[in-house]
Amino acid sequence: MTTVVGTVPRLPGFLQWVAAPIAAERLAAWRIGVGLVLLLDAILFYCPMLRGQLYGPTSLEGPGVFAERFAAPHWNWSLLNWLPVEWGATVLVSVWIVCASLLLIGWRPNVAAAVAWAISLSFYNSNFYLHNSGDRLRHFVLLLLIFAKTDAAWAWRRRPREGAWPVLVSGWPMRVMLLQMALMYLMNGVYKLQGRIWWEGSVMWYVNHDLAWARWSSTWMPYWVTAALTWFALVWEVGFPVWLTLPRLRTIALLIGVAFHVFTFFHLEIAAFPLWALCLYLPLLPIREAATRRVSGEER
Amino acid sequence: MANWRARALGLFVLLQLVYLPLANFIQFVPRPMPEATGEFDMHMQREGTTTSIVPIQNAINAVSDVIDRYGELTGQAQAWSLFAPDFPKQSVFPVLEVYQAEGFVTTQTTYGSKLRPKDLNHYFRWPSPLSRFASYDYLHAVIYANFTPESYAEHPREWRQAVFDRVRQQQKSIMASFQLTAKFQREVAPGSPPPTSLVLSIEIIPSPPPGSNERPASRVVPLARWQPGVADDPAWLPIEAWDLETRQFVRLPREPEPRP
Numbered sequence: 283m284t285t286v287v288g289t290v291p292r293l294p295g296f297l298q299w300v301a302a303p304i305a306a307e308r309l310a311a312w313r314i315g316v317g318l319v320l321l322l323d324a325i326l327f328y329c330p331m332l333r334g335q336l337y338g339p340t341s342l343e344g345p346g347v348f349a350e351r352f353a354a355p356h357w358n359w360s361l362l363n364w365l366p367v368e369w370g371a372t373v374l375v376s377v378w379i380v381c382a383s384l385l386l387i388g389w390r391p392n393v394a395a396a397v398a399w400a401i402s403l404s405f406y407n408s409n410f411y412l413h414n415s416g417d418r419l420r421h422f423v424l425l426l427l428i429f430a431k432t433d434a435a436w437a438w439r440r441r442p443r444e445g446a447w448p449v450l451v452s453g454w455p456m457r458v459m460l461l462q463m464a465l466m467y468l469m470n471g472v473y474k475l476q477g478r479i480w481w482e483g484s485v486m487w488y489v490n491h492d493l494a495w496a497r498w499s500s501t502w503m504p505y506w507v508t509a510a511l512t513w514f515a516l517v518w519e520v521g522f523p524v525w526l527t528l529p530r531l532r533t534i535a536l537l538i539g540v541a542f543h544v545f546t547f548f549h550l551e552i553a554a555f556p557l558w559a560l561c562l563y564l565p566l567l568p569i570r571e572a573a574t575r576r577v578s579g580e581e582r
Numbered sequence: 583m584a585n586w587r588a589r590a591l592g593l594f595v596l597l598q599l600v601y602l603p604l605a606n607f608i609q610f611v612p613r614p615m616p617e618a619t620g621e622f623d624m625h626m627q628r629e630g631t632t633t634s635i636v637p638i639q640n641a642i643n644a645v646s647d648v649i650d651r652y653g654e655l656t657g658q659a660q661a662w663s664l665f666a667p668d669f670p671k672q673s674v675f676p677v678l679e680v681y682q683a684e685g686f687v688t689t690q691t692t693y694g695s696k697l698r699p700k701d702l703n704h705y706f707r708w709p710s711p712l713s714r715f716a717s718y719d720y721l722h723a724v725i726y727a728n729f730t731p732e733s734y735a736e737h738p739r740e741w742r743q744a745v746f747d748r749v750r751q752q753q754k755s756i757m758a759s760f761q762l763t764a765k766f767q768r769e770v771a772p773g774s775p776p777p778t779s780l781v782l783s784i785e786i787i788p789s790p791p792p793g794s795n796e797r798p799a800s801r802v803v804p805l806a807r808w809q810p811g812v813a814d815d816p817a818w819l820p821i822e823a824w825d826l827e828t829r830q831f832v833r834l835p836r837e838p839e840p841r842p
Contacts (some may be wrong), residue, residue, distance in 0.1 A: 290591075291588060327711050340765050341759070345756050347754040348620065353620075356651075406657060411621070411717060412715075421656065425656055426598075456638050469660070470663060473667050475667070480666065480667070485665055489669060491790060493702060495809060497708070504793075511826065551713050
């Protein structure tokens, strides 16, 4: 009989469904995706200008530019505060790349995630201006990865090594991520509803014509297309939690989300935000769904 | 051992399930916020008081504090408002000018943003490390994102004060930007005299109105200046701010003047 591997969180009765098992491959896919995105984030968006420009002496970090973030009553912290300013950032980014590689191959992923999370937060807090909400998603997914069972499949060091297929793990990370995703879109939508420019339908016109935000010129795009996109984005975001509860619309809403983030990665100057948002979708991939349903049914 | 682990993990999951919705929805519940210190930071929290019943307001404040600290500790503060509620109708780019004096001759070197396209109507950029710089640049330039002659004519005092406040708040990051530029200047022109002053201006490029491809004329407005040769004065901040009224740079006192 197939059993659930890894720790299953003990939750109150009415929340048992949060921990319901899913195929181990789903969380493995998530781990691999996070490893890939972290590798890309570190190599593309940090490494080329890390030392001397983004971090270190006489850099945009100062040091000490953001010192007040670490003062009371705040609980922000950074490993860079305890490392020598001359080489601290270089060492941390190197370790970060190692951690990303370990997540990718699945070797001690919980430890790798813990270290990567600490480094991620350190870079964020020590030079706050370089970052955006996507980096907070990075912290979020890495934090969950510290506690998730992601090496039960597709891992260099698979644990357990043997077991009946399909291997199941507790699906709490997928459901917590779904909650974060729903709140992220809902709140975005709610704040958009407060802007007159959104009701008018002209936001996407201005975003597309903003030379700093948009990575390519959109002089060819008629106004009615941008207006339609504005209202479509508004409805999709505000209604996202509802779309998730409607089986017929759920997949469509998620596919729209994937398309939106892939497009914005290339179109908007928002660093790796879209890639981190896409990581939230990975455990939702329909991997071994039939087998999982069959096993769950047998167990019942 | 397994039982202990399951309980601890359950506690963490429960914490996340409570934190995520609460951290988002509590933004709509007004509460007093501590006075901002340090660099510019954005938060979504509605400021004020929710109720005149002190114990209830105190409870709201206490819960909010716990939420904030947990968000900071774990790095997952909730602030989701991409391009909302408003989006500026102008692009803004920082322009840094380095002034150097050699004898009676003053030279000026200008560094524009690498993100600014040469041809405003036809351009393309791949994702690149410049995205990180773009974020830093934008937070310096955003003060002028809604600055128009019409807006200034309507609210001259508010604009003047807003520039003073922002330069005061961003002293350290503007200084870091100036020092990085001076270092770059030394690298590209070794042996050149040290800068006498560095000026940060913002280029404002209006977007075309909906349905049109014609951009209104762009303009450059100064924001801040640093004169490295001038000795530090404990009474004044090192970075001067542009006075929109007198059209010159003015020193800002270290201790902000009380508001009327």
